Amino acid sequence: MELFTNQVLAGIATGAIYACMALAVVMIYQAIDHLNFAQGEMAMFSTFISWQLMQWGVSYWAAFLMTLAFSFVAGIAIERILFKPLAKAPVLTNVAGFIALFAIINSSAGLIWDFTIKQYPTPFGSAPFLGSQLISTHQAGMIGVTVALLLALYFFFQYTRIGLAMRAAASVPESARLVGINTSWMIALGWGMATAIGSIAGMLIAPVVFLEPNMMGGVLIYGFAAAVLGGLSSPFGAVVGGFLVGVFENLAGTYIPGVGNELKLPIALALIVSVLVVKPAGLFGRQIVKRV
Amino acid sequence: MTPLLNVKDLRAYYGQVQALHGLSFSLNEGSLTTLLGANGAGKTTTLRAICNMVRSTGGVEFEGKPLNNRSTESIVRFGIAHVPQGRGTFTNMTVEENLQLGAITRKDSAGIVSDIERMYAHFPVLKQRHTQQAGTLSGGEQQMLAVARALMLRPRLMLLDEPSFGLAPLVVRDLFGILGKINREDKVSILVVEQNAQLALELADQAYVIETGRIVMSGNAKDIANNEEIRKSYLGY
Amino acid sequence: MSAAEEAIAEGHEAVEAVPKRAMTLGTGTSLVVLAALLVVPMFVKNFIIFQMTMLLIYGLAVLALNILTGGSGQFSLGQSAFYAVGAYTSAVLMEHANINYALTIPVSAVICFGFGYLFGKPALRLSGIYLALATFALATAMPQLLKLNFLEHWTGGVQGLVVTKPDAPFGLPMSQDMWLYYFTLAVTVAIYIFSVNLLRSRSGRAFMAIRDNEIAASSMGVNVALYKTLAFGVSAGITGVAGSLGAIAVQFVAPDSYTITLAISLFLGMVVGGVGWLPGSFVGAAFIIFVPNMAESISKGLSGAVFGVLLFLVIYLVPHGARQVAIFGQQLVGKLRKN
Numbered sequence: 001m002e003l004f005t006n007q008v009l010a011g012i013a014t015g016a017i018y019a020c021m022a023l024a025v026v027m028i029y030q031a032i033d034h035l036n037f038a039q040g041e042m043a044m045f046s047t048f049i050s051w052q053l054m055q056w057g058v059s060y061w062a063a064f065l066m067t068l069a070f071s072f073v074a075g076i077a078i079e080r081i082l083f084k085p086l087a088k089a090p091v092l093t094n095v096a097g098f099i100a101l102f103a104i105i106n107s108s109a110g111l112i113w114d115f116t117i118k119q120y121p122t123p124f125g126s127a128p129f130l131g132s133q134l135i136s137t138h139q140a141g142m143i144g145v146t147v148a149l150l151l152a153l154y155f156f157f158q159y160t161r162i163g164l165a166m167r168a169a170a171s172v173p174e175s176a177r178l179v180g181i182n183t184s185w186m187i188a189l190g191w192g193m194a195t196a197i198g199s200i201a202g203m204l205i206a207p208v209v210f211l212e213p214n215m216m217g218g219v220l221i222y223g224f225a226a227a228v229l230g231g232l233s234s235p236f237g238a239v240v241g242g243f244l245v246g247v248f249e250n251l252a253g254t255y256i257p258g259v260g261n262e263l264k265l266p267i268a269l270a271l272i273v274s275v276l277v278v279k280p281a282g283l284f285g286r287q288i289v290k291r292v
Numbered sequence: 293m294t295p296l297l298n299v300k301d302l303r304a305y306y307g308q309v310q311a312l313h314g315l316s317f318s319l320n321e322g323s324l325t326t327l328l329g330a331n332g333a334g335k336t337t338t339l340r341a342i343c344n345m346v347r348s349t350g351g352v353e354f355e356g357k358p359l360n361n362r363s364t365e366s367i368v369r370f371g372i373a374h375v376p377q378g379r380g381t382f383t384n385m386t387v388e389e390n391l392q393l394g395a396i397t398r399k400d401s402a403g404i405v406s407d408i409e410r411m412y413a414h415f416p417v418l419k420q421r422h423t424q425q426a427g428t429l430s431g432g433e434q435q436m437l438a439v440a441r442a443l444m445l446r447p448r449l450m451l452l453d454e455p456s457f458g459l460a461p462l463v464v465r466d467l468f469g470i471l472g473k474i475n476r477e478d479k480v481s482i483l484v485v486e487q488n489a490q491l492a493l494e495l496a497d498q499a500y501v502i503e504t505g506r507i508v509m510s511g512n513a514k515d516i517a518n519n520e521e522i523r524k525s526y527l528g529y
Numbered sequence: 530m531s532a533a534e535e536a537i538a539e540g541h542e543a544v545e546a547v548p549k550r551a552m553t554l555g556t557g558t559s560l561v562v563l564a565a566l567l568v569v570p571m572f573v574k575n576f577i578i579f580q581m582t583m584l585l586i587y588g589l590a591v592l593a594l595n596i597l598t599g600g601s602g603q604f605s606l607g608q609s610a611f612y613a614v615g616a617y618t619s620a621v622l623m624e625h626a627n628i629n630y631a632l633t634i635p636v637s638a639v640i641c642f643g644f645g646y647l648f649g650k651p652a653l654r655l656s657g658i659y660l661a662l663a664t665f666a667l668a669t670a671m672p673q674l675l676k677l678n679f680l681e682h683w684t685g686g687v688q689g690l691v692v693t694k695p696d697a698p699f700g701l702p703m704s705q706d707m708w709l710y711y712f713t714l715a716v717t718v719a720i721y722i723f724s725v726n727l728l729r730s731r732s733g734r735a736f737m738a739i740r741d742n743e744i745a746a747s748s749m750g751v752n753v754a755l756y757k758t759l760a761f762g763v764s765a766g767i768t769g770v771a772g773s774l775g776a777i778a779v780q781f782v783a784p785d786s787y788t789i790t791l792a793i794s795l796f797l798g799m800v801v802g803g804v805g806w807l808p809g810s811f812v813g814a815a816f817i818i819f820v821p822n823m824a825e826s827i828s829k830g831l832s833g834a835v836f837g838v839l840l841f842l843v844i845y846l847v848p849h850g851a852r853q854v855a856i857f858g859q860q861l862v863g864k865l866r867k868n
Contacts, residue, residue: 035658082841089848092598096800099793100840107833161396168382168393175380178343179441180368180397221665228662266670273663277654 007250013139015246017208020146020201021216021223022230022238023153024194029232030170031190032083034094038101039198040220042078044213045105046071046199047206048113051120060123064203068196075195079188087184109213120206142204149200150239157235166190221265222249229272230284237284245272294356296321296449296481297342302350304334304341304505311337313505314350319449319498324475324482326496326513328489334505335485336377339451343367343374354449369397373442377453379434383427387418390426390437394444404444411440414470432463439467443474450474452484456491464488468495493517554808554855562808566714575706579778580818582710585717586774587814591798592724592807593767599805600728601760602740604657607648607664608795610671611641611765613787615772617675620690620782621683630695630777634716637773638766645765649758668789675784689783692776713774720767724807727763736760801843803852812851816843 024043028036036042050067054060082101086094124141157163169176169186176183201223202216209215226245230237249268256267276282295318304312312334319325329335341348343364352359354370368374373394382390391411395404412419415436421429426437435455442450455471456464472495475482486492493499493513501509501522509522516522554562570578590612597603618640619633628636648667655663675684684690697708727733735756738746747753776782794817801816802809824835847853 035661085845086848089844090804092604092796092800092804093844093848093850096797096840096844099797100837100844102837103833103840104837107831107835107837110833111830161392164389164392165396167385168396171384172380172382174345175376175382176393177345177364178368178374178376178380179393179445180365181393182363182365221669225662228659232658263670263673266666266673269662269666269669273651273655273666276659276663277651280654280656280659 003254004251007254008247009135011247011250012143012243013135013246014250015226015243016139016142016146017201017205017219017242018222018226018245019239019242020142020149020204021198021219022226022242023146023149023235024198024201025220025223025227026230026232026235026238027153027197028190028194029227031166031187031194033170034091034098035224035227036194037095037098037220038105039194040216040223041102041105041109042071042075042195043198043202043205043220044216045109046074046195047120047202047211047215048109050199050203051118051206051211052113054121060121064123067199067203071199072192072196076188076192078195079191083191084184084188106213113213115213118211120203120211122207126207138207145200145204146239146242149197150235153235162189218265222246222268225269225272229275229282231282234282234284237282241283248272295319296323296355297483298351298353298356299338299342300351300353302338302341302348302352304337304346304348306337306346311346311505312341312348315502315505315507317500317507317510319481319483321448322475322479322481323498324472324484324496325498325500326492327483327485327500327502328487328492329502331487332504333502335502336453337505338502339374339376339453339483339485342451343372368445371445371448372451373445373447373449374451375438375442375453375455377457379438381426381429381434381437383425385426386423387426387429387437388422390441391418391444394441395446397445403446407444407446411443414443414474415440432459432467435459435463435467436470439470439474443478443480447480449481449483452482454485454487456486456488464491471495489523490517559808563718570707570710575704578704578706578710582706582713582778583775584811584814584818585710585713586771586778587795587798587818588811589717589720589771589774590768590795591802591813591817592721592810593764593771594795594799595802595805595807595810596724596728596736596767597760597764598799599807600733600740601736601757602743603652603757603760604661605664605761605764606661606789606792606796607667608764608768609787609789609792610667611645611768612772612775612791612795613671613675613782613784614644614765615641615769616776616782616787617684617690617772618769619773620692620776623692623777624690625683631712634770634773637769641769641772642762642766644769646758646762648765649761652761653754653757664792665789668792672784672788675787684784685782687784689781689786692780692782694777694780709778713778716770716774720770721807724767728807732756732759797840801840801850803850803855806850806852806855808855809851 021040021043024039025035028039046067049070050063053063053066058066078101083094083097086097122138122141124138126136126138129135129137129140157167165176165181166186166189168179169181169183173183205219206215209219222245223242226241227238229244230239230241245268248271249264252267252271253264297319299318300316302312302315303310315334315338327335327338337346340346342352342359344359344362344367345364354372357370359367359370382393385393388408391408392404395407398404412422417433418437418440421433426434429437439452439455452471455467459467468491471482471484474480484492484496493516496513499511499513499516500507501516509516570581590608594605594608597605615637618637619630622628622633622636623630652660652663676687678686694705695709696705697703701708728736735746735751738749738751739753739756743753798810798813798817800813802811802813820839821832821836824839825832827835
């Protein structure tokens with residue numbers, strides 16, 4: 001039993017990573033209706049920016065805030081320059097664009113900062129949290145930040161005019177234009193916010209997985225999985241999905257014989273797919289009634 | 293007097309297909325004008341072209357200011373509220389959020405709050421359901437919501453696309469009564485597109501009849517309603 | 530409800546409707562292309578012949594995805610798994626059972642068809658992004674499964690298997706590469722003709738009806754479940770054949786040759802070629818074979834970035850892929866004829 005509780009705890013700790021990424025995924029999905037395959041790379045690049053700032057002597061929190069602002073602007077710029085021209089192109093062409101962006105960012109980061117792994121600091125320290133060996137203060141801090149972010153997003157979307165406008169633009173674009181909302185800018189804003197949230201995820205994850213250009217590959221997949229599991233229309237679902245995926249993954253690694261590190265990912269994904277077969281819109285997603 | 297809305301030689305296209313062939317008409321401040329015609333005559337396209345939602349050429353002027361080449365969302369800011377066909381409800385938001393969205397371009401939060409109350413007075417059913425998801429409302433209630441949402445803009449001109457579509461006759465009577473009241477009391481000019489010509493002519497003061505993308509008849513609504521020949525050949529009742 | 534869900538709910542699928550006539554080339558053009566494919570190898574070096582062989586093989590794999598996505602509107606990131614199963618089927622049969630290479634290909638086709646069909650069953654419940662995730666899971670699992678210890682005796686584990694390249698039969702005076710090229714070409718032409726006819730048949734119309742509007746299709750009496758799984762099966766079967774040919778051409782199979790990267794490449798090939806346009810599959814295959822090499826030669830350190838930029842250029846210029854170029858060319862020829 002103790003093994004079980006410990007594994008669940010450890011799962012929650014890794015789950016915080018996925019939850020954070022899943023929030024960014026849901027954010028962009030709400031704004032643009034696609035999963036952005038380059039999102040992990042964008043987060044990685046932002047994290048490198050903050051690392052570079054710290055190398056130049058900027059303090060952690062100053063670098064954190066500067067990176068947040070940089071990411072927000074960069075996200076908007078990427079949408080305006082690269083993806084706005086593709087707005088009328090087919091969906092699959094847009095997906096190809098995300099893959100192209102992935103290749104560009106990954107390769108550029110490799111050239112600028114090379115592929116050796118780098119230590120990344122944590123503002124929360126890495127002592128055991130409340131005496132538990134399985135969860136460190138950093139991981140506890142990460143869970144805290146994720147929950148705070150979720151609350152902030154909830155407040156933003158429920159109680160601000162711009163949040164309301166963004167939701168309207170995403171759900172019925174034509175009607176949104178008819179009440180005077182500039183839907184094209186709402187999409188750009190969505191990119192900016194998603195990129196900023198992604199950068200937070202990157203900076204929180206980096207102390208755990210170490211900083212290198214390929215650090216987000218696995219994390220993004222789990223983030224996607226978590227978002228899909230929770231229901232792509234629900235930020236709350238994304239966070240719950242993140243923790244569930246973390247726990248799933250750890251329990252599968254512990255209790256299913258012959259599952260090494262290698263098979264953890266496929267098994268976690270297979271479990272998620274089975275959940276989706278039963279609940280196709282995810283655990284907290286809205287079930288859509290189809291009309292002809 | 294300059295007309296509130298002046299449409300001149302309007303042509304609209306869907307891809308290669310031309311839907312409007314040089315349509316001209318105008319509408320005076322405070323009037324309630326109806327645009328009649330059969331299915332596919334180009335009524336909806338006319339409203340969409342005014343708001344620049346289809347590719348079009350020709351002149352559309354609002355109080356003498358040209359609207360062509362402006363985006364849909366900036367045309368709304370002139371005070372033109374468009375209730376589209378199918379109502380355009382934000383189905384996954386609450387009734388109250390739908391109303392707030394109608395006023396999203398306004399800055400006066402106190403005015404918005406009092407206007408929401410005014411809408412609830414006009415449409416008591418919306419007040420009962422203000423926290424409900426708008427998608428769960430009935431067709432008639434959603435049409436009320438769409439009109440209320442448009443009014444939240446405090447528009448100078450309201451464009452209504454087939455408000456009677458799919459509604460029970462009694463509900464239509466109700467709705468048209470409210471439209472007349474809004475026109476008289478709130479001084480909102482209205483352009484309403486209808487298939488139900490009889491009802492629209494009872495309500496309107498001015499009428500245009502369009503056929504295959506052209507205006508074929510215009511005049512005082514009562515005169516048209518009383519002219520049996522026109523009624524038979526164009527309006528089919 | 531987000532706009533995407535709305536779009537799906539309203540029946541606007543991610544794949545545009547392509548009329549079935551527009552999915553292929555005219556007979557005249559096809560014959561010219563075929564003649565060129567027959568003649569060119571006689572005048573070029575062995576390495577180029579090998580690359581042409583690979584182009585046909587990847588072209589087949591992209592074509593298979595095109596039948597699934599462009600034909601029936603289902604999206605898959607798991608094609609690398611079917612490709613791997615095909616490749617290993619041939620390799621194992623050839624190296625462990627000494628079966629002739631040509632005979633392993635129909636076996637691969639059947640095994641992969643069955644695999645795809647079975648996978649398509651649970652996938653029936655999923656669409657769009659959810660299906661992408663499920664197929665993605667399959668693609669990531671496949672290399673790991675091939676590495677499993679208890680399969681190592683047959684699969685060679687991480688090391689993989691070396692496959693013997695066949696000689697030309699009947700004492701034909703041609704190199705192994707050239708023989709394999711013509712062999713691949715024959716298989717490709719056969720599958721291409723099969724695919725064109727499939728899409729023109731009753732089943733093809735059923736695929737497209739499902740792609741354009743699933744609910745309307747089912748209300749017209751199309752057995753949606755059957756045809757969707759069938760599309761998966763056919764697609765997997767063709768991908769398996771491509772995998773077999775690939776294993777023979779490269780003379781080697783190993784788990785890490787068949788990662789998600791392969792599936793993504795095939796997807797890009799489909800987009801560049803034009804979703805739903807079968808001949809475009811081979812244009813797309815050329816893109817995924819040659820453009821990465823080109824990027825590498827432009828800049829070693831930044832090859833990924835160069836590739837990304839080139840890909841962006843292509844999708845800006847022709848967001849509908851090579852199909853758009855073909856339509857444009859057709860219109861141009863039509864105008865010239867008039868004048």
